[in-house]
Amino acid sequence: MRAAVLSSHGVDGLAVAVRPDPTPAPGEVLVRVEIVGVNQLDLNVIAGRGPGTAAKLPRVLGLDPAGVVVAVGAGVDAARLGEAVVVKPNIACGGCAACARGREADCPAQTVVGVHRDGGAAEFVAVPAKNAVARGDIPAAVAAAAVHSVPIVLNALETAGVVAGERVLVTGAGGTLGRAATAIAAHRGAEVVAASRSVIEASELPEGVVSVAATDATALRAQLSERHPGGFDVVIDVSGNGPTLGAGVAALAWGGRAVFCAAVSDRSLELDTLDFYLRRKRLIGVASADYAQVRRALELVAAGAVTPLIGTRYPLAEIGRAYRGFADSPPGKVIIDVR
Numbered sequence: 001m002r003a004a005v006l007s008s009h010g011v012d013g014l015a016v017a018v019r020p021d022p023t024p025a026p027g028e029v030l031v032r033v034e035i036v037g038v039n040q041l042d043l044n045v046i047a048g049r050g051p052g053t054a055a056k057l058p059r060v061l062g063l064d065p066a067g068v069v070v071a072v073g074a075g076v077d078a079a080r081l082g083e084a085v086v087v088k089p090n091i092a093c094g095g096c097a098a099c100a101r102g103r104e105a106d107c108p109a110q111t112v113v114g115v116h117r118d119g120g121a122a123e124f125v126a127v128p129a130k131n132a133v134a135r136g137d138i139p140a141a142v143a144a145a146a147v148h149s150v151p152i153v154l155n156a157l158e159t160a161g162v163v164a165g166e167r168v169l170v171t172g173a174g175g176t177l178g179r180a181a182t183a184i185a186a187h188r189g190a191e192v193v194a195a196s197r198s199v200i201e202a203s204e205l206p207e208g209v210v211s212v213a214a215t216d217a218t219a220l221r222a223q224l225s226e227r228h229p230g231g232f233d234v235v236i237d238v239s240g241n242g243p244t245l246g247a248g249v250a251a252l253a254w255g256g257r258a259v260f261c262a263a264v265s266d267r268s269l270e271l272d273t274l275d276f277y278l279r280r281k282r283l284i285g286v287a288s289a290d291y292a293q294v295r296r297a298l299e300l301v302a303a304g305a306v307t308p309l310i311g312t313r314y315p316l317a318e319i320g321r322a323y324r325g326f327a328d329s330p331p332g333k334v335i336i337d338v339r
């Protein structure tokens with residue numbers, strides 16, 4: 001099969017090469033890949049930094065392939081043959097206390113497809129059967145765009161316990177996670193304010209969602225306290241920016257919950273601890289998602305409650321160009337067409 005193999009760190013260490021087809025081990029399925037997404041984590045693997053250091057080279061890249069099940073390993077129901085699937089990148093260990101509770105997102109021993117094992121930027125990929133999630137009629141590109149971003153924000157909203165009528169602030173609302181958080185919060189009947197660095201056009205937002213634009217955290221604090229003095233029940237911060245999170249926590253109402261779920265660009269967090277204590281605020285970190293949340297997220301996509309944006313598409317042969325251009329690519333999920 002053809003596969004995008006990283007042999008040494010740096011984009012120049014990446015080449016599309018011919019490799020033996022993988023065979024599914026017991027409990028695994030073999031997926032014939034149609035498309036795979038491009039992710040920041042891939043760039044970390046390529047650079048050999050942060051969470052990417054877990055990858056041993058050579059490694060086939062690709063976290064979130066979508067395709068069709070074409071073979072099953074021992075112990076896997078043969079009825080899955082021909083099933084349209086998308087791969088949940090995070091593999092829970094299955095043996096810890098979090099996994100036993102069905103909170104696989106909180107499993108401390110997770111491994112990741114395309115990092116700890118060969119990924120799906122290839123014509124075929126073998127993954128644990130539980131990680132190949134049925135995608136029904138959802139097109140492969142949409143499923144790949146959704147499988148990481150939508151479940152994580154669903155996890156954030158469910159962990160915060162957002163209910164209809166609550167006032168929800170989404171910070172970092174202009175990005176992929178932010179758009180998904182805004183859409184799902186609105187779908188749950190929340191009164192949503194979407195905050196971003198630049199104005200988000202009303203036509204890009206669900207009906208009734210209000211947009212706030214602030215170039216930095218200081219401006220955001222001022223705008224929120226002026227325009228929404230009553231504060232928010234929930235803040236979902238996907239900005240990855242500590243000062244923005246601080247502004248969000250400051251904007252919480254009595255008993256408000258802030259959920260932080262993004263890779264971090266600026267770790268500094270300024271918190272008024274007396275206000276945090278007296279007003280009974282809560283701050284929660286969320287990463288990854290439970291298997292059941294991935295299934296619920298795909299149901300929301302199928303129902304049209306949230307529609308991931310598709311960005312630039314590249315053929316597998318040009319995957320290096322996709323990674324080189326990733327930082328400057330227009331909004332939307334960058335997609336590799338494998339077939």
Ligand SMILES: [Zn+2]
Pocket residue numbers: 092093094095096097098099107108109110
């Ligand atoms: Zn576990």
